[in-house]
Amino acid sequence: MTEPTTGPESDPPAPVFELRGVGVDYRTPAGPVTAVHDVTLDVPARGVTVLAGPSGSGKSTLLRVLGLFDRPSRGGLRHAGTDVGTLRPAARRALRRRRLSQVFQNPTDNLLDFLSVGDNLRAAARSADRDCPAAEVSGILERLDLAGTEEWKVGALSGGQQQRLGFGCALARGSAVVLADEPTSQLDEASADRVLAAVRLLVEREVAVVLATHDPRLVALGSRVARLRAGSLLEVTGHG
Numbered sequence: 001m002t003e004p005t006t007g008p009e010s011d012p013p014a015p016v017f018e019l020r021g022v023g024v025d026y027r028t029p030a031g032p033v034t035a036v037h038d039v040t041l042d043v044p045a046r047g048v049t050v051l052a053g054p055s056g057s058g059k060s061t062l063l064r065v066l067g068l069f070d071r072p073s074r075g076g077l078r079h080a081g082t083d084v085g086t087l088r089p090a091a092r093r094a095l096r097r098r099r100l101s102q103v104f105q106n107p108t109d110n111l112l113d114f115l116s117v118g119d120n121l122r123a124a125a126r127s128a129d130r131d132c133p134a135a136e137v138s139g140i141l142e143r144l145d146l147a148g149t150e151e152w153k154v155g156a157l158s159g160g161q162q163q164r165l166g167f168g169c170a171l172a173r174g175s176a177v178v179l180a181d182e183p184t185s186q187l188d189e190a191s192a193d194r195v196l197a198a199v200r201l202l203v204e205r206e207v208a209v210v211l212a213t214h215d216p217r218l219v220a221l222g223s224r225v226a227r228l229r230a231g232s233l234l235e236v237t238g239h240g
């Protein structure tokens, strides 16, 4: 029996996220604050999509929506064609576990400090119901320029090495999408440069990467750049 086809081979894959008129309000003691206004955006299934904008423009809020941590107050969100707004909490959690990874700003927030480097990769894979065999552990470490550190505790790594390992954990999880919030903001320039190489490795492995950043070097990696100001989408540039 032949597999059903979804279209000619040249068709690009469906967007990994489709946001339609998304708005997010926060309740505060002073009343509601609208952090994101009416954002309509497609996030391609390949390459880097950058959410760029000054502090307070809504980048982290949108990442929390894409990471299925927060529900939009208005509008719709589809992930790989599925309307996530209609999913029950357990189904949202399962989707997050199997399909998505997060890389936070602070490198230590991405790792378990009581485990070795290799065990962090294995634990990350298990958290997505996967295995990370020995060859994969050493392959990931080599590609991230961390060869020889497998037995080290993560506290022995520099901040930049820890952040690369954070991206390595996303690879070990086999996620389709990696969402990273200001991943270079705590790093010096040389360490940040090597984090860029980790992002490129994810792209090479056909992971969709969404970066919230104001680091121009990360913005330059974007095949699509969505510029935000005060919670509104100003423009979307690029392709992919």
Ligand SMILES: Nc1ncnc2c1ncn2[C@@H]1O[C@H](COP(=O)(O)OP(=O)(O)OP(=O)(O)O)[C@@H](O)[C@H]1O
Pocket: 026, 027, 028, 033, 034, 035, 053, 054, 055, 056, 057, 058, 059, 060, 061, 062, 212
């Ligand atoms: N939990 C919250 N409760 C109330 N207001 C919030 C909350 N989180 C964010 N905001 C407000 O929403 C707006 C957008 O914040 P957000 O953190 O998404 O912006 P950002 O672009 O990621 O900023 P930064 O670059 O400083 O992280 C800001 O006005 C912020 O004060």
